[in-house]
Amino acid sequence: MSAKWAYSLSAVIIVAILVSFVMDPVRTTSVLSFSLRYAVPLILAAMVGIVCERSGIINIGIEGQMLMSAFAGFFGAALTGSLIAGAMIGVGTGMIMGAFLATGAVTWKMDQIIAGTVINILATGLTSFFYAQGYVLPGNTPTVSIPFLADLPLVGPVLFDNGMFTYAAIIIALVLWVLLFKTVWGLRTRSVGEKPSASDTSGIGVERTRFWNVTFAGALAGLAGAYLSLEAAGTFERGFTAGRGFTALAIMIFGAWNPIGALAAALFFGLTQGVASQLQADAVVDIPPQFVNMLPYVLTIVLLAAVSGRIKPPAAVGKPYEKD
Numbered sequence: 001m002s003a004k005w006a007y008s009l010s011a012v013i014i015v016a017i018l019v020s021f022v023m024d025p026v027r028t029t030s031v032l033s034f035s036l037r038y039a040v041p042l043i044l045a046a047m048v049g050i051v052c053e054r055s056g057i058i059n060i061g062i063e064g065q066m067l068m069s070a071f072a073g074f075f076g077a078a079l080t081g082s083l084i085a086g087a088m089i090g091v092g093t094g095m096i097m098g099a100f101l102a103t104g105a106v107t108w109k110m111d112q113i114i115a116g117t118v119i120n121i122l123a124t125g126l127t128s129f130f131y132a133q134g135y136v137l138p139g140n141t142p143t144v145s146i147p148f149l150a151d152l153p154l155v156g157p158v159l160f161d162n163g164m165f166t167y168a169a170i171i172i173a174l175v176l177w178v179l180l181f182k183t184v185w186g187l188r189t190r191s192v193g194e195k196p197s198a199s200d201t202s203g204i205g206v207e208r209t210r211f212w213n214v215t216f217a218g219a220l221a222g223l224a225g226a227y228l229s230l231e232a233a234g235t236f237e238r239g240f241t242a243g244r245g246f247t248a249l250a251i252m253i254f255g256a257w258n259p260i261g262a263l264a265a266a267l268f269f270g271l272t273q274g275v276a277s278q279l280q281a282d283a284v285v286d287i288p289p290q291f292v293n294m295l296p297y298v299l300t301i302v303l304l305a306a307v308s309g310r311i312k313p314p315a316a317v318g319k320p321y322e323k324d
Helices: 003-023 025-054 062-080 083-107 112-130 155-159 164-182 184-194 196-201 206-232 244-254 259-282 289-307
Strands: 143-145 161-163
Touching (some): 003 025, 003 259, 025 155, 025 184, 025 206, 025 244, 025 259, 062 112, 083 112, 161 164, 164 184, 164 206, 164 259, 184 196, 196 206, 206 244, 244 259, 244 289, 259 289
Antiparallel strands (some): 143 161
């Protein structure tokens, strides 16, 4: 995706938001706040895909990792009576699922698509089998309001009056960009995803780097799942993630495997969902909700089609590394 096209789209969105805020500040703030909350798991899940694919591993199992982590986080918090314990259990579960994928895709050199599909099937089966009703969280996750910044018009209540998961998602995206493009770890990660044979020749452990990166990415999926069950919904149901893991893969591609690009793409997707929800609530005529709910996905498909020929994935993604 060309920078000029991205800047033009961003400018149009910003102008539209400002005009809407002038016309109806309360409704605009509400829509933007909803959009940011909706985007949080997509941001974290997209970061999972970026870390994995920059390392050369396709992760189709993000959906299953999030689902399993949401399940473990919710019931962990309900049984221990601690939201912190639940969040830690969710993140730990994500890491275990990441290690499971790494073992299959890196150590055993399974087909990466099949390995990810196994995770999705496993997570769906286990969470459905062990699901039980009657459990509740010990409380609501606290909202942290940053002094002075939260009082700013428009951006204050949207960006600076949120839960810790929301702040963590934005910070993680920014930090991951720095790590990928400004550190030795990032250079090694990108090298094993582009030229693993050259990386091996220069002394970089290709399989070790891939294994630990995929495991670490699982922790981010765990954080996304924990957010859904502990903060966003405060409950758990079967099929809870509702395809967000697959949506995150599209966001990762739309963002050109760049954390900042994926962050912007996730926020855009959240904004379309927020606008769609508001249109559904304010509709003067009786519009079927299915058509309104289709809007974010249709826009995503259109945008992906527009940029698909201009971006390329890491050269070695999806290819198990075999030493010569």
